[in-house]
Amino acid sequence: MRILVVEDEHKIANSVKRGLEQESYAVDVAYTGSNGYDLASVEEYDLIILDRLLPEMDGIEIAKKLREQKIHTPILMLTAKGQVTDRVEGLDAGADDYLVKPFAFEELLARIRALTRRPKDSLGMILTVSDLMLNSANYEVKRSAKSIQLSSKEYALLEYLMRHPDQTLTKDQIISHVWNYDADVLPNTVEVYIGYLRNKIDKPFKNRPALIQTVRGFGYKIG
Template sequence: MRILVVEDEKSIVDFLSQGLKESGYAVDIANDGQTGLDYALATQYDVILLDVMLPKLNGFAVVRELRRASIKTPVIMLTARSTVDDRVHGLDAGADDYLVKPFAFAELLARIRALLRRPSISTDTAISFGDIELDTIKHEFRRRGERIELSGREFSILEYFMRNPGQVLTRTQIAEHIWNFDAYAGSNVVDVYIGYLRKKIDEDPSHSYIKTIRGVGYRFSPEG
Protein backbone atom coordinates (compact mmCIF):
# COMPACT_ATOMS: atom_id res chain seq x y z
CA MET A 1 0.00 0.00 0.00
CA ARG A 2 1.30 3.44 -0.96
CA ILE A 3 0.62 6.63 0.99
CA LEU A 4 1.30 10.25 0.08
CA VAL A 5 2.11 12.59 2.99
CA VAL A 6 1.69 16.29 2.19
CA GLU A 7 3.15 18.14 5.16
CA ASP A 8 5.68 20.96 5.61
CA GLU A 9 6.71 20.49 9.25
CA LYS A 10 9.88 18.37 9.25
CA SER A 11 9.31 16.84 12.68
CA ILE A 12 5.85 15.63 11.66
CA VAL A 13 7.12 14.41 8.29
CA ASP A 14 9.87 12.38 9.97
CA PHE A 15 7.43 10.96 12.53
CA LEU A 16 4.85 9.94 9.94
CA SER A 17 7.39 8.62 7.45
CA GLN A 18 9.12 6.38 9.96
CA GLY A 19 5.90 5.09 11.53
CA LEU A 20 4.19 4.35 8.22
CA LYS A 21 7.24 2.59 6.77
CA GLU A 22 7.53 0.46 9.92
CA SER A 23 3.85 -0.43 9.43
CA GLY A 24 4.55 -1.73 5.94
CA TYR A 25 3.46 1.23 3.80
CA ALA A 26 5.43 2.84 0.99
CA VAL A 27 5.60 6.60 1.59
CA ASP A 28 6.09 9.60 -0.69
CA ILE A 29 6.58 13.07 0.81
CA ALA A 30 5.53 16.45 -0.56
CA ASN A 31 6.43 19.57 1.42
CA ASP A 32 3.98 21.98 -0.20
CA GLY A 33 0.47 21.85 -1.59
CA GLN A 34 1.35 22.27 -5.25
CA THR A 35 3.90 19.44 -5.17
CA GLY A 36 1.40 17.27 -3.30
CA LEU A 37 -1.24 17.93 -5.95
CA ASP A 38 1.22 17.14 -8.74
CA TYR A 39 2.18 13.84 -7.07
CA ALA A 40 -1.44 12.85 -6.51
CA LEU A 41 -2.41 13.60 -10.10
CA ALA A 42 0.55 11.66 -11.49
CA THR A 43 0.56 8.56 -9.28
CA GLN A 44 -2.04 6.22 -7.81
CA TYR A 45 -2.06 6.27 -4.01
CA ASP A 46 -4.11 4.24 -1.55
CA VAL A 47 -4.43 7.10 0.98
CA ILE A 48 -3.33 10.75 1.12
CA LEU A 49 -2.45 12.45 4.43
CA LEU A 50 -2.90 16.15 3.82
CA ASP A 51 -2.01 19.06 6.08
CA VAL A 52 -4.26 22.13 5.89
CA MET A 53 -1.75 24.97 6.29
CA LEU A 54 0.73 24.43 3.44
CA PRO A 55 2.96 26.65 1.31
CA LYS A 56 1.88 27.47 -2.27
CA LEU A 57 -1.53 25.75 -2.04
CA ASN A 58 -3.47 24.99 1.13
CA GLY A 59 -4.95 21.59 1.88
CA PHE A 60 -8.53 22.63 1.14
CA ALA A 61 -7.52 23.77 -2.34
CA VAL A 62 -5.55 20.56 -2.95
CA VAL A 63 -8.43 18.26 -2.10
CA ARG A 64 -10.87 20.34 -4.17
CA GLU A 65 -8.59 20.08 -7.20
CA LEU A 66 -8.24 16.34 -6.73
CA ARG A 67 -11.99 15.83 -6.66
CA ARG A 68 -12.44 18.07 -9.72
CA ALA A 69 -9.97 15.81 -11.50
CA SER A 70 -12.05 12.77 -10.44
CA ILE A 71 -9.26 11.48 -8.19
CA LYS A 72 -11.12 9.44 -5.57
CA THR A 73 -8.16 8.52 -3.38
CA PRO A 74 -9.18 8.74 0.32
CA VAL A 75 -7.87 11.87 2.00
CA ILE A 76 -7.26 12.35 5.72
CA MET A 77 -6.71 16.00 6.58
CA LEU A 78 -4.24 16.78 9.37
CA THR A 79 -4.45 20.09 11.17
CA ALA A 80 -3.95 21.90 14.45
CA ARG A 81 -7.20 23.79 13.82
CA SER A 82 -9.93 21.98 15.72
CA THR A 83 -12.99 24.18 15.27
CA VAL A 84 -16.17 22.67 13.86
CA ASP A 85 -16.11 25.13 10.94
CA ASP A 86 -12.63 23.96 9.92
CA ARG A 87 -13.66 20.30 10.02
CA VAL A 88 -16.81 21.04 8.02
CA HIS A 89 -14.79 23.03 5.49
CA GLY A 90 -12.38 20.13 4.98
CA LEU A 91 -15.09 17.51 4.62
CA ASP A 92 -17.11 19.70 2.27
CA ALA A 93 -14.02 20.21 0.12
CA GLY A 94 -13.89 16.45 -0.42
CA ALA A 95 -11.83 15.00 2.44
CA ASP A 96 -12.84 11.62 3.85
CA ASP A 97 -11.61 12.12 7.40
CA TYR A 98 -10.13 14.77 9.66
CA LEU A 99 -7.51 14.31 12.38
CA VAL A 100 -6.51 17.09 14.78
CA LYS A 101 -2.87 17.50 15.84
CA PRO A 102 -1.41 16.24 18.08
CA PHE A 103 -2.78 12.76 17.46
CA ALA A 104 -1.86 9.24 18.49
CA PHE A 105 -0.17 7.30 15.70
CA ALA A 106 -2.26 4.23 16.57
CA GLU A 107 -5.40 6.24 15.85
CA LEU A 108 -4.03 7.40 12.50
CA LEU A 109 -3.31 3.78 11.51
CA ALA A 110 -6.83 2.77 12.56
CA ARG A 111 -8.35 5.53 10.42
CA ILE A 112 -6.21 4.49 7.44
CA ARG A 113 -7.36 0.89 7.85
CA ALA A 114 -10.97 2.02 8.12
CA LEU A 115 -10.73 3.92 4.83
CA LEU A 116 -9.07 0.98 3.10
CA ARG A 117 -11.92 -1.29 4.23
CA ARG A 118 -14.49 0.78 2.36
CA PRO A 119 -16.06 -1.24 -0.48
CA SER A 120 -15.03 1.29 -3.12
CA ILE A 121 -11.41 1.08 -2.01
CA SER A 122 -10.90 -2.49 -1.01
CA THR A 123 -12.62 -5.79 -0.49
CA ASP A 124 -12.44 -8.12 2.50
CA THR A 125 -9.73 -7.76 5.10
CA ALA A 126 -9.06 -11.51 4.79
CA ILE A 127 -8.15 -12.70 1.29
CA SER A 128 -7.96 -16.43 0.67
CA PHE A 129 -7.37 -18.79 -2.23
CA GLY A 130 -7.37 -22.53 -1.63
CA ASP A 131 -5.12 -23.26 1.33
CA ILE A 132 -3.52 -19.79 1.62
CA GLU A 133 -4.93 -16.79 3.46
CA LEU A 134 -3.82 -13.20 3.99
CA ASP A 135 -5.21 -11.24 6.95
CA THR A 136 -4.62 -7.54 6.27
CA ILE A 137 -5.61 -6.44 9.78
CA LYS A 138 -3.44 -8.86 11.74
CA HIS A 139 -0.77 -8.67 9.02
CA GLU A 140 -0.56 -12.45 8.90
CA PHE A 141 -0.09 -14.97 6.09
CA ARG A 142 -1.13 -18.59 6.58
CA ARG A 143 -0.82 -21.70 4.47
CA ARG A 144 -3.04 -24.58 5.61
CA GLY A 145 -3.54 -22.75 8.88
CA GLU A 146 0.17 -22.45 9.59
CA ARG A 147 1.47 -18.93 9.99
CA ILE A 148 4.44 -17.99 7.79
CA GLU A 149 6.38 -14.85 8.68
CA LEU A 150 6.62 -12.22 5.94
CA SER A 151 8.47 -8.92 6.01
CA GLY A 152 6.41 -5.76 5.59
CA ARG A 153 7.48 -5.38 1.97
CA GLU A 154 6.82 -9.04 1.17
CA PHE A 155 3.38 -8.77 2.73
CA SER A 156 2.52 -5.67 0.68
CA ILE A 157 3.60 -7.31 -2.58
CA LEU A 158 1.62 -10.47 -1.85
CA GLU A 159 -1.46 -8.42 -0.93
CA TYR A 160 -1.18 -6.55 -4.23
CA PHE A 161 -1.03 -9.85 -6.12
CA MET A 162 -3.89 -11.44 -4.19
CA ARG A 163 -6.13 -8.45 -4.81
CA ASN A 164 -5.43 -8.80 -8.53
CA PRO A 165 -5.56 -12.57 -9.19
CA GLY A 166 -4.90 -13.64 -12.75
CA GLN A 167 -3.85 -10.13 -13.80
CA VAL A 168 -0.41 -9.59 -15.29
CA LEU A 169 1.39 -6.94 -13.26
CA THR A 170 4.47 -5.34 -14.75
CA ARG A 171 7.58 -4.72 -12.68
CA THR A 172 6.90 -0.99 -12.94
CA GLN A 173 3.33 -1.41 -11.64
CA ILE A 174 4.57 -3.43 -8.68
CA ALA A 175 7.38 -1.01 -7.92
CA GLU A 176 5.15 2.06 -8.15
CA HIS A 177 2.57 0.49 -5.85
CA ILE A 178 5.01 -0.78 -3.21
CA TRP A 179 8.01 1.56 -3.24
CA ASN A 180 8.25 5.32 -3.20
CA PHE A 181 9.65 7.51 -5.97
CA ASP A 182 13.23 7.33 -4.68
CA ALA A 183 13.52 3.63 -3.92
CA TYR A 184 13.06 2.15 -7.38
CA ALA A 185 15.17 3.25 -10.32
CA GLY A 186 15.05 0.39 -12.76
CA SER A 187 16.88 -1.94 -10.37
CA ASN A 188 16.07 -5.61 -9.89
CA VAL A 189 14.52 -5.05 -6.46
CA VAL A 190 11.13 -6.38 -7.63
CA ASP A 191 12.67 -9.62 -8.89
CA VAL A 192 14.61 -10.01 -5.65
CA TYR A 193 11.48 -9.70 -3.51
CA ILE A 194 9.51 -12.05 -5.77
CA GLY A 195 12.27 -14.57 -5.12
CA TYR A 196 11.94 -14.05 -1.36
CA LEU A 197 8.17 -14.53 -1.55
CA ARG A 198 8.31 -17.70 -3.60
CA LYS A 199 10.65 -19.34 -1.09
CA LYS A 200 8.19 -18.59 1.70
CA ILE A 201 4.75 -19.21 0.18
CA ASP A 202 5.34 -22.07 -2.26
CA GLU A 203 5.44 -25.68 -1.07
CA ASP A 204 6.49 -26.93 -4.50
CA PRO A 205 8.83 -24.55 -6.39
CA SER A 206 7.69 -26.07 -9.70
CA HIS A 207 4.11 -24.91 -9.01
CA SER A 208 4.57 -21.33 -7.81
CA TYR A 209 1.63 -19.04 -7.04
CA ILE A 210 3.54 -16.20 -8.71
CA LYS A 211 4.14 -16.93 -12.38
CA THR A 212 6.80 -15.15 -14.42
CA ILE A 213 5.46 -13.65 -17.65
CA ARG A 214 8.63 -13.37 -19.66
CA GLY A 215 9.43 -9.85 -20.83
CA VAL A 216 6.41 -8.38 -19.03
CA GLY A 217 6.19 -9.07 -15.31
CA TYR A 218 4.32 -11.45 -13.02
CA ARG A 219 0.87 -12.95 -12.50
CA PHE A 220 -0.65 -14.39 -9.32
CA SER A 221 -2.20 -17.77 -10.10
CA PRO A 222 -4.56 -18.89 -7.27
CA GLU A 223 -4.27 -22.56 -8.19
CA GLY A 224 -0.50 -22.45 -7.79
Protein backbone atom coordinates (compact mmCIF):
# COMPACT_ATOMS: atom_id res chain seq x y z
CA MET A 1 0.00 0.00 0.00
CA ARG A 2 1.68 3.22 -1.19
CA ILE A 3 0.97 6.62 0.30
CA LEU A 4 2.19 10.07 -0.73
CA VAL A 5 2.44 12.76 1.92
CA VAL A 6 2.59 16.37 0.73
CA GLU A 7 3.36 18.61 3.68
CA ASP A 8 5.78 21.51 4.08
CA GLU A 9 6.18 21.27 7.83
CA HIS A 10 9.01 18.78 8.09
CA LYS A 11 8.18 17.89 11.62
CA ILE A 12 4.71 16.71 10.71
CA ALA A 13 5.74 15.13 7.42
CA ASN A 14 8.44 13.07 9.03
CA SER A 15 6.44 11.96 12.01
CA VAL A 16 3.62 10.86 9.73
CA LYS A 17 6.09 9.06 7.48
CA ARG A 18 7.68 7.27 10.37
CA GLY A 19 4.37 6.26 11.86
CA LEU A 20 2.94 4.99 8.61
CA GLU A 21 6.04 3.01 7.82
CA GLN A 22 5.71 1.35 11.17
CA GLU A 23 2.24 0.29 10.08
CA SER A 24 3.93 -1.11 6.98
CA TYR A 25 2.76 1.41 4.44
CA ALA A 26 5.26 2.53 1.80
CA VAL A 27 5.53 6.28 2.16
CA ASP A 28 6.88 9.02 -0.11
CA VAL A 29 7.15 12.59 1.12
CA ALA A 30 7.09 15.84 -0.82
CA TYR A 31 7.84 19.05 1.03
CA THR A 32 6.53 21.40 -1.65
CA GLY A 33 3.33 21.54 -3.61
CA SER A 34 4.83 21.35 -7.06
CA ASN A 35 7.06 18.49 -6.04
CA GLY A 36 4.05 16.68 -4.65
CA TYR A 37 2.02 17.34 -7.75
CA ASP A 38 4.75 15.92 -9.99
CA LEU A 39 5.05 12.78 -7.91
CA ALA A 40 1.32 12.29 -7.79
CA SER A 41 0.98 12.59 -11.55
CA VAL A 42 3.79 10.20 -12.35
CA GLU A 43 3.67 7.55 -9.65
CA GLU A 44 0.75 5.37 -8.64
CA TYR A 45 -0.41 5.76 -5.06
CA ASP A 46 -3.23 4.22 -3.10
CA LEU A 47 -3.74 7.41 -1.15
CA ILE A 48 -2.52 11.01 -1.12
CA ILE A 49 -2.33 13.01 2.09
CA LEU A 50 -2.35 16.67 1.21
CA ASP A 51 -1.78 19.72 3.34
CA ARG A 52 -4.28 22.36 2.39
CA LEU A 53 -1.92 25.31 2.80
CA LEU A 54 1.38 24.96 0.96
CA PRO A 55 3.94 27.30 -0.55
CA GLU A 56 4.13 27.37 -4.39
CA MET A 57 1.03 25.31 -5.10
CA ASP A 58 -1.54 24.68 -2.41
CA GLY A 59 -3.51 21.56 -1.63
CA ILE A 60 -6.75 22.67 -3.23
CA GLU A 61 -4.99 23.42 -6.49
CA ILE A 62 -3.15 20.11 -6.54
CA ALA A 63 -6.35 18.20 -5.90
CA LYS A 64 -8.14 20.08 -8.63
CA LYS A 65 -5.39 19.50 -11.17
CA LEU A 66 -5.11 15.82 -10.37
CA ARG A 67 -8.83 15.36 -10.83
CA GLU A 68 -8.63 17.18 -14.16
CA GLN A 69 -5.99 14.68 -15.17
CA LYS A 70 -8.48 11.95 -14.29
CA ILE A 71 -6.38 10.76 -11.41
CA HIS A 72 -8.89 9.54 -8.87
CA THR A 73 -6.58 8.43 -6.10
CA PRO A 74 -8.33 9.07 -2.78
CA ILE A 75 -7.20 12.34 -1.22
CA LEU A 76 -7.14 13.07 2.48
CA MET A 77 -6.83 16.79 3.08
CA LEU A 78 -5.17 18.25 6.16
CA THR A 79 -6.34 21.65 7.38
CA ALA A 80 -5.19 23.81 10.24
CA LYS A 81 -7.68 24.44 12.99
CA GLY A 82 -8.49 27.99 11.95
CA GLN A 83 -9.35 27.29 8.33
CA VAL A 84 -12.32 25.04 8.99
CA THR A 85 -14.78 27.09 7.02
CA ASP A 86 -13.57 25.87 3.67
CA ARG A 87 -14.79 22.30 3.96
CA VAL A 88 -16.85 22.85 0.90
CA GLU A 89 -14.04 24.31 -1.14
CA GLY A 90 -11.82 21.35 -0.42
CA LEU A 91 -14.44 18.78 -1.14
CA ASP A 92 -15.30 20.64 -4.32
CA ALA A 93 -11.71 20.34 -5.43
CA GLY A 94 -11.96 16.58 -5.11
CA ALA A 95 -10.81 15.69 -1.62
CA ASP A 96 -12.43 12.60 -0.17
CA ASP A 97 -11.99 13.35 3.48
CA TYR A 98 -10.76 15.95 5.91
CA LEU A 99 -8.63 15.92 8.99
CA VAL A 100 -8.10 18.95 11.19
CA LYS A 101 -4.63 19.62 12.56
CA PRO A 102 -3.38 18.84 15.07
CA PHE A 103 -4.55 15.25 14.95
CA ALA A 104 -3.62 12.13 16.87
CA PHE A 105 -1.87 9.57 14.77
CA GLU A 106 -4.43 6.86 15.48
CA GLU A 107 -7.09 9.17 14.10
CA LEU A 108 -5.15 9.53 10.88
CA LEU A 109 -4.84 5.76 10.66
CA ALA A 110 -8.58 5.34 11.09
CA ARG A 111 -9.27 7.73 8.21
CA ILE A 112 -6.71 6.02 6.02
CA ARG A 113 -8.28 2.68 6.72
CA ALA A 114 -11.70 4.07 5.88
CA LEU A 115 -10.47 5.55 2.60
CA THR A 116 -8.50 2.55 1.43
CA ARG A 117 -11.15 0.30 2.96
CA ARG A 118 -9.68 -3.02 3.65
CA PRO A 119 -12.63 -5.37 4.01
CA LYS A 120 -11.32 -6.53 7.35
CA ASP A 121 -12.01 -3.41 9.30
CA SER A 122 -14.84 -1.80 7.42
CA LEU A 123 -17.28 -0.55 9.95
CA GLY A 124 -16.68 -1.97 13.34
CA MET A 125 -13.70 -4.11 13.84
CA ILE A 126 -13.79 -6.21 16.97
CA LEU A 127 -10.50 -6.67 18.78
CA THR A 128 -10.10 -9.31 21.43
CA VAL A 129 -7.29 -10.18 23.79
CA SER A 130 -8.08 -13.04 26.09
CA ASP A 131 -11.53 -12.27 27.51
CA LEU A 132 -11.17 -8.55 26.83
CA MET A 133 -13.16 -7.26 23.88
CA LEU A 134 -13.14 -3.90 22.14
CA ASN A 135 -15.80 -3.07 19.58
CA SER A 136 -14.89 -0.05 17.48
CA ALA A 137 -18.38 0.28 16.03
CA ASN A 138 -19.87 1.51 19.24
CA TYR A 139 -16.71 2.17 21.25
CA GLU A 140 -17.70 -0.50 23.69
CA VAL A 141 -15.24 -2.37 25.86
CA LYS A 142 -16.13 -5.53 27.76
CA ARG A 143 -14.28 -8.00 29.88
CA SER A 144 -15.88 -11.36 30.65
CA ALA A 145 -19.13 -9.95 29.30
CA LYS A 146 -19.02 -7.07 31.79
CA SER A 147 -19.23 -3.65 30.17
CA ILE A 148 -16.42 -1.22 30.99
CA GLN A 149 -16.71 2.55 30.79
CA LEU A 150 -13.66 4.38 29.42
CA SER A 151 -12.84 8.00 28.70
CA SER A 152 -11.75 8.76 25.17
CA LYS A 153 -8.01 8.88 25.94
CA GLU A 154 -8.24 5.66 27.87
CA TYR A 155 -10.07 4.12 24.94
CA ALA A 156 -7.52 5.36 22.41
CA LEU A 157 -4.68 3.97 24.48
CA LEU A 158 -6.36 0.61 24.93
CA GLU A 159 -7.15 0.36 21.23
CA TYR A 160 -3.53 1.06 20.37
CA LEU A 161 -2.31 -1.62 22.77
CA MET A 162 -4.85 -4.11 21.52
CA ARG A 163 -3.99 -3.53 17.90
CA HIS A 164 -0.47 -4.66 18.79
CA PRO A 165 -1.03 -7.54 21.19
CA ASP A 166 1.98 -9.20 22.77
CA GLN A 167 4.17 -6.46 21.41
CA THR A 168 6.05 -4.16 23.74
CA LEU A 169 5.35 -0.52 23.00
CA THR A 170 7.57 2.19 24.40
CA LYS A 171 6.14 5.25 26.08
CA ASP A 172 7.45 7.31 23.18
CA GLN A 173 5.62 5.17 20.67
CA ILE A 174 2.48 5.40 22.71
CA ILE A 175 2.73 9.16 22.99
CA SER A 176 3.23 9.67 19.29
CA HIS A 177 0.32 7.44 18.38
CA VAL A 178 -2.27 8.25 20.97
CA TRP A 179 -1.55 11.93 21.45
CA ASN A 180 -1.30 14.46 18.65
CA TYR A 181 2.09 15.42 17.32
CA ASP A 182 2.32 18.85 18.88
CA ALA A 183 1.09 17.89 22.29
CA ASP A 184 4.16 17.16 24.28
CA VAL A 185 3.10 15.13 27.20
CA LEU A 186 5.44 13.65 29.73
CA PRO A 187 6.17 9.93 29.79
CA ASN A 188 4.65 9.97 33.23
CA THR A 189 1.30 10.78 31.67
CA VAL A 190 1.41 7.41 29.96
CA GLU A 191 2.11 5.77 33.29
CA VAL A 192 -0.86 7.52 34.77
CA TYR A 193 -3.16 6.37 31.99
CA ILE A 194 -1.87 2.83 32.20
CA GLY A 195 -2.80 3.06 35.84
CA TYR A 196 -6.31 4.19 34.96
CA LEU A 197 -6.71 1.31 32.53
CA ARG A 198 -5.48 -1.22 35.05
CA ASN A 199 -7.99 0.08 37.58
CA LYS A 200 -10.74 -0.60 35.11
CA ILE A 201 -9.72 -3.72 33.23
CA ASP A 202 -7.43 -5.65 35.55
CA LYS A 203 -8.12 -4.71 39.18
CA PRO A 204 -11.84 -5.61 39.12
CA PHE A 205 -11.06 -9.05 37.65
CA LYS A 206 -8.73 -10.49 40.27
CA ASN A 207 -9.60 -14.07 39.37
CA ARG A 208 -8.39 -13.51 35.81
CA PRO A 209 -4.79 -12.87 34.74
CA ALA A 210 -3.73 -9.24 34.47
CA LEU A 211 -3.56 -8.26 30.81
CA ILE A 212 -1.57 -5.05 30.90
CA GLN A 213 2.05 -5.82 31.62
CA THR A 214 4.95 -3.54 32.37
CA VAL A 215 8.16 -4.41 30.59
CA ARG A 216 10.56 -2.54 32.77
CA GLY A 217 13.00 -0.39 30.88
CA PHE A 218 11.11 -0.80 27.60
CA GLY A 219 7.43 -0.09 27.89
CA TYR A 220 4.12 -1.88 28.11
CA LYS A 221 2.33 -4.68 26.38
CA ILE A 222 -1.06 -6.27 26.46
CA GLY A 223 -1.69 -9.97 26.11
